[in-house]
Amino acid sequence: MSPVIIKTIRIRKRYLAALVALVFLSFYLTRAQNDRAERQAVTAMSQALASRVIVVDPGHGGADTGVAGKSGALEKEITLAVSRLLADNLAQAGAMVLMTRETDSDLSNPVTAGLTAKKREDLERRVAIANDNRADLYISVHVNNSPAADRSGARVYYQRGAVQGGKAGRHMQSELAQVLKNTGSQPAAVDYYITRNTSMAAVVVEAGYISNEAEEKLLLDPAYQGKLAWAIYAGAVKYFALENPPVQRPPENDKLIQTFKEQEQKTLKEP
Numbered sequence: 001m002s003p004v005i006i007k008t009i010r011i012r013k014r015y016l017a018a019l020v021a022l023v024f025l026s027f028y029l030t031r032a033q034n035d036r037a038e039r040q041a042v043t044a045m046s047q048a049l050a051s052r053v054i055v056v057d058p059g060h061g062g063a064d065t066g067v068a069g070k071s072g073a074l075e076k077e078i079t080l081a082v083s084r085l086l087a088d089n090l091a092q093a094g095a096m097v098l099m100t101r102e103t104d105s106d107l108s109n110p111v112t113a114g115l116t117a118k119k120r121e122d123l124e125r126r127v128a129i130a131n132d133n134r135a136d137l138y139i140s141v142h143v144n145n146s147p148a149a150d151r152s153g154a155r156v157y158y159q160r161g162a163v164q165g166g167k168a169g170r171h172m173q174s175e176l177a178q179v180l181k182n183t184g185s186q187p188a189a190v191d192y193y194i195t196r197n198t199s200m201a202a203v204v205v206e207a208g209y210i211s212n213e214a215e216e217k218l219l220l221d222p223a224y225q226g227k228l229a230w231a232i233y234a235g236a237v238k239y240f241a242l243e244n245p246p247v248q249r250p251p252e253n254d255k256l257i258q259t260f261k262e263q264e265q266k267t268l269k270e271p
């Protein structure tokens with residue numbers, strides 16, 4: 001090869017490296033710009049939350065620790081941390097936020113004996129807070145667990161057949177997918193005690209898998225908890241801004257809840 005050709009190839013290599021760097025830079029700049037635009041869009045829509053009653057429900061608490069990770073992380077602590085951040089976001093936008101618990105405690109009566117009886121009472125009270133206050137949205141925060149150690153990602157669950165729950169679930173799942181980039185865009189339909197017995201749009205957000213070592217670390221990271229809280233908040237904003245569900249519910253809903261509660265005596269499913 002003549003010296004001239006070698007020189008040309010070297011220059012081309014340098015140009016190529018610069019080009020690759022530029023492509024990466026523009027990719028990251030575009031993504032940062034998109035994230036900023038997305039945040040601005042959510043903020044612009046956030047007045048849709050004004051005077052909405054939203055229940056934020058940190059799963060488990062007290063003796064009921066929920067699931068545990070290898071490093072000792074407890075579901076009840078992660079759910080409370082994420083819920084606090086979520087409640088702050090919602091309240092700042094003007095929503096009336098009710099938290100089912102703000103400390104490390106469950107909601108059962110201290111004199112009630114037996115784990116099953118305590119769990120039932122705990123869940124009944126969480127649901128009652130939402131129904132008695134005629135909430136517009138119920139967000140229960142949980143953490144997932146699986147025997148498959150590589151399973152990961154956040155997932156939103158709603159009551160099978162619930163129209164408003166499904167809409168809220170889709171907006172939240174879509175935001176989680178966009179913000180965390182670790183999950184699909186579709187929520188899952190389930191039949192859980194809390195989603196079945198609440199009379200408003202209700203979702204259970206499983207923030208991630210504590211059984212996955214890498215995700216367990218993320219779930220304990222305040223910055224990641226902030227991302228989770230933001231995504232759930234953005235989903236709530238879009239649900240109210242774009243779906244505009246009626247605030248007034250028909251009075252016969254109360255009868256419906258009672259019926260559900262009577263049926264519930266047989267089975268108790270919860271996340």
Ligand SMILES: [Zn+2]
Nearest residue numbers: 059142143271
């Ligand atoms: Zn749970």
